[in-house]
Amino acid sequence: MSTPTLFWFRRDLRIADQPALAAAAAEGPVVGVFVIDPALWGPAGANRRAFLVRSLEALDRSMHGSLVVVDGPPAKALAELADSCGAGTVHATEDFGPYGRQRDDEVRSVLARRGVDLRLVDSPYAVPPGSITTGSGTPYKVFTPFFRSWKAHGWADPLPEIPVEWLELDGPWALPDQPPVAVQLPPAGEAGAWAAAERFLDTGVDGYAASRDLPGIEGTSRLSPYLKWGVLHPRQLLDHLDDSPGAEAFRSELCWREFYAQVLYDRPDSARHAYVSRMAAMELDEGEEADRRFEAWANGRTGYPIVDAGMRQLVAEGWMHNRVRMIVASFLVKDLHIDWTRGARFFMDHLVDGDLASNSHGWQWVAGTGTDASPYFRIFNPVSQSKKFDGEGRYLRRWIPEIAHLPDRSIHAPWTERTGAPAGYPPPVVDHDVERRESLDRYERIRRDWA
Ligand SMILES: Cc1cc2nc3c(=O)[nH]c(=O)nc-3n(C[C@H](O)[C@H](O)[C@H](O)COP(=O)(O)OP(=O)(O)OC[C@H]3O[C@@H](n4cnc5c(N)ncnc54)[C@H](O)[C@@H]3O)c2cc1C
Structure with missing residues (x-):
């Protein structure tokens, strides 16, 4: 029998249009493997882990049940697997993220010591x-x-469809249990x-x-x-x-x-630090009051309906509409003066699509700390954004039943009702006009230091 090759699935959980898999299949029978890497598995929120497990189940089905799942640091796990099945090469799609690049360097050198070649193709x-x-x-x-x-x-x-000779290895190979999640996940698989x-x-x-x-x-x-x-x-x-x-x-x-x-x-450092480093000097709020406001934001109880609807959608669906992602991010940074990294972490805990590059830079764009950033002084007004993009309040009514009965005229700013915000819905946690000025003052202070 010809020597098998390992195909290491990572962020490419499909069979169709798979140049790296095609390269592996061209060498002979293929053992398809997914490594549950504790460094990635731990920090991924339950929603993303559950969707990953379902996606792996679907992938396994399309490989006629031959997917091998191993646990542990990838270098060790792959070296052991290559030893046990006599594979001479490991193929994978190249990863361009900061952790992935470092991990692949380590995997490459551990495999090389055993005479096994890591081949990275495509992206x-x-x-x-x-x-x-x-x-x-x-x-x-x-x-x-x-x-x-x-x-x-x-x-x-x-790529056109390619035949793959999947090799089944004796297991047992078990996927991790799916974390119980309240959100309804999208149907998994291709x-x-x-x-x-x-x-x-x-x-x-x-x-x-x-x-x-x-x-x-x-x-x-x-x-x-x-x-x-x-x-x-x-x-x-x-x-x-x-x-x-x-x-x-x-x-x-x-x-x-x-x-x-x-x-x-x-700029791998920009995953967690301001891309424009001088923006890191911006004065931020911390402490008990900031924590209380962060909780109001995270729980969809700021009193600004468009912000609250977005945060409730995030928690309920593990997804949020892009326009609303921008509005809630702007509110956290420029109305509540809280560090963007704290909001980005909360997003990553909940998003099924949580992606380090898109998330960190989506946040940095809004916070005015990133590349190609919206200027810091362009601050989203949560009421006018709401009126402009959800004029009839369809989105608001879906996510905030407490205000669903309000007329279009006041649903975007319920505190403007003659009797104030309806029972059960909070008054605004801050005054947007006041906090907008505060943000601009803080920005002006750091700009003076740049001069
Ligand atoms: C603060 C913030 C955080 C974000 N975090 C993430 C994240 O963790 N993961 C993520 O995939 N997207 C993120 N985005 C981008 C965007 O909100 C989502 O990609 C989009 O809402 C996904 O829905 P969709 O597939 O229906 O998008 P569509 O509008 O249908 O767009 C198609 C695809 O294009 C890509 N895309 C669209 N808009 C953007 C964008 N602004 N930046 C990067 N890619 C984009 C996505 O892959 C998306 O699936 C973030 C945006 C902001 C403002």
């Missing part, structure tokens, strides 16, 4: 991070020119992903440019959990997009994901 992106630079050879820091270069660079077509993708491509993409900002309707693709785990590759979606305005808007959103991945690749 979770249409254009791998680091592939395109500005005319002067530096990484892009601004989205629009990056988008232009990214489109000009282009990407490979999806079939579920494609059902959602086809629905969006058939009926959603045409109106996407206008509908993507309206949280009260299903105006976006909801594909983020599948892209996060590589159940779908962006290449597969890009392949279906034409030049219509809706398709171009969708292409641009897919590109934001790639832009942030390249920013994090360039």
Whole structure:
């Protein structure tokens, strides 16, 4: 029998359009393995862990039950597995995140000592991070020119289906138990992903440019959990997009994901620290009062309906609409003066699509500490945002039953009702106008120090 090769699944939990798997299959029989890495498993919130387990179950089914699941630090786990089945190579899709790169260096050197080769092919992106630079050879820091270069660079077509000879190893191999979760997770696996993708491509993409900002309707693709785990590759979606305005808007959103991945690749420290380091001097609130306000934010009880609706959606669904992610993030940083990293951690605890690059840089964009940031002085007004993007209060009524009976005129600011906010719904935790000025004053103080 020919020597088997290991295929190490990571953020590419699919069979279709899998260049790294195709490279493995070209060498002979393949042992497909997923490593439950304690360094990643622990910090992932229960929602993401549950979706991962379901995605692995679906993957296992499409491999006729041959998926091997091992536990422990990847270098040790893979070395033992390669020894036990006599594999001479390990194939995987390249990881460009800070932890993944460090882990892969270690895996490569541990395997090399045993004469086993780690081969990294492809990436979770249409254009791998680091592939395109500005005319002067530096990484892009601004989205629009990056988008232009990214489109000009282009990407490979999806691969045709390839036959894989899966090798079954004697187990027992057991997936970890699914953590019990209250949220209704999206259907797992490639079939579920494609059902959602086809629905969006058939009926959603045409109106996407206008509908993507309206949280009260299903105006976006909801594909983020599948892209996060590589159940779908962006290449597969890009392949279906034409030049219509809706398709171009969708292409641009897919590109934001790639832009942030390249920013994090360039500056791994920006996962947890201000990309614009001088913004780290911003005065922040800490202590009991800040904790109380953070709790109000996290529990959807700030008294600002659009903020509360978003936070309730996050906790209930493990997902939040993009426009509302921006509004709640702005509120935490600029109305409550709380460090963006605290909000980003809370998001990562709950999001099924939680992705270090998109999350940290989504937060930094709003906080004004990131690349291509909205200027610090552009502060989201939670009432006017709510009126503009959820004028009829559909989103608010879905998530905040306490105010569902209010008329459109006051639902965005219930305290303006003659009798005040309805019973059971809190008054505003802070006054937006006051805190907006406070934020601008704080910004002015650090700007004076830069001069
Ligand atoms: C504070 C904040 C935190 C965020 N955290 C995450 C995160 O952890 N994981 C995540 O996938 N996205 C994150 N986003 C981006 C965005 O909100 C989600 O990707 C989007 O809401 C997912 O829903 P969808 O699939 O219906 O999006 P669609 O509008 O259908 O977009 C299609 C795909 O494009 C990508 N995309 C869209 N918008 C963005 C964006 N602004 N930045 C990066 N990629 C984008 C996603 O992969 C998304 O699935 C964050 C945004 C903000 C403002």
